[in-house]
Amino acid sequence: MRIGGGRQEGAVQLEEFLNEVRDRGEYQSRDEAEHVSTAVLWVLATRIAPEEADDLAARLPAPLDEALHLERGRPESFGLEEFLWRVAEQTGARPRTAQWDACAVLSTVADAVPGGRVDHLLSRLPTRYAELFGRTGPQAGSPQAGSPQAGTRQAASSEQT
Numbered sequence: 001m002r003i004g005g006g007r008q009e010g011a012v013q014l015e016e017f018l019n020e021v022r023d024r025g026e027y028q029s030r031d032e033a034e035h036v037s038t039a040v041l042w043v044l045a046t047r048i049a050p051e052e053a054d055d056l057a058a059r060l061p062a063p064l065d066e067a068l069h070l071e072r073g074r075p076e077s078f079g080l081e082e083f084l085w086r087v088a089e090q091t092g093a094r095p096r097t098a099q100w101d102a103c104a105v106l107s108t109v110a111d112a113v114p115g116g117r118v119d120h121l122l123s124r125l126p127t128r129y130a131e132l133f134g135r136t137g138p139q140a141g142s143p144q145a146g147s148p149q150a151g152t153r154q155a156a157s158s159e160q161t
Helices: 014-025 030-047 050-057 064-068 080-091 095-112 115-123 127-133 153-158
Strands: none
Touching (some): 014 095, 030 050, 030 064, 030 080, 030 095, 050 115, 080 127, 095 115
């Protein structure tokens, strides 16, 4: 699936993006999808270089792009577990639900921006981040991989980590 339109070639419209996140994450409302999207993108922005965040922001609609523009220095270095913990902290969710949330948002990002840009971003992150963007091997789509398409949000919320 390719979603597109927007202010720059390859940029996506806000409603289209949020509808996709809402469907993938099985959220109750557009507002919930926007809140989760903003939280995940904000945490991602703390992990990647400012230039990479700016490049990604240029392809996402306002106000989501603003979550990628942080006043900060160099990116922080942390693994997938810390990333999910930070998403959980931002959303008030459990870590397993945070993985679901991150997959819903980042797999939509992967579909919304040109593949080469996502591949470049992933080349700068630890390998395990690829599963959040829907870029896994044979386990893609399995609940173990954390894919929102592989179960229900309610099941992810009720699991213990």
